[in-house]
Amino acid sequence: MRTRGDRHGGRPGTSLVEVTLGLSVILITALGSAYYRYATALGVQIAQAHVTGADVAVTLVEAWQGMSGSESFAPDQEFASYLTVAPATGGSAPSGYTLLGAYDIVVGPRTYRATLCWKDVASGLREIGVAVSWPLGHGEQLKTYPLTAYVRR
């Protein structure tokens, strides 16, 4: 009977190609698993940030709606007992709208920038808008969630 070692003329065992292939399979499995873990955790973080951003926008726009779109609405005073809200600088309103203010709202590990603006679209009808944005990762890129409502005055 011929053995493998005899055929190759050396000592029996696995060849370099076999070892390399085996290691490659293990490496690909490990890398795939690592990517799966990373993508899952990242996806959950993005989704949670989005839900929280939408919550912040709804909270602000509905509360402002409850005050009939008043220009005296101040989230930093109104929600001081429940949320960490501070006035921010640098907010801007779209053309034709009046800026009410910009606020930094801290929920969990993230800070959300809320920009509030309004416009009287008809007699006795005001459009109020809130745009909540937050950073995606550690870069400059922002995700924005805009929300608009109308109130009778």
Next chain:
Amino acid sequence: MTTRRPPTGPPGFTLTDTAVSLMVGAVLILIVSSFLVDGQRSFTQAYGGVFGSPAQEALAARAVFRRTIRQACAGMAAVAADGRWIEVRYYSSPGVSAPDRAARFEVSGQDLHLRRSVLETGQTLSLETVCRNVVSVQFHLTGGSAQMFLTLDDGSSSQTVNTAAAMRSP
């Protein structure tokens, strides 16, 4: 010039070969296992964050709170001094001339309840458990709108709900 000496013993692995390969195999298995376990843990966490009890209850709490508050009459709501409950009034049907029903969100233990009752007699019409695993809840009124700041935690995952709704009825 040196020549390789052919093996003198029977063909097979030496003890050193076996020990080294076992060690390398064990290290690789440990590395891959840790990746797989972490991946599974991340997936479980993600699944809990989306389909877990607090996530589902947070969705329900948002929907029930908004629907109830939007149905309510502005200017007829009351909230506890410590923010632990809120009560609003609403019309039972379009034909009624004045609000004749009350809806009250209140915490009992770790459950958030919604109690609907007849305004005049105080008779309870329904008592609904909106969500469980409540860690903290605060209600607040701003003009004609109400806000709810709710935290849920079942020990494995937690959810925070900050929501508001304006009262639509006159």
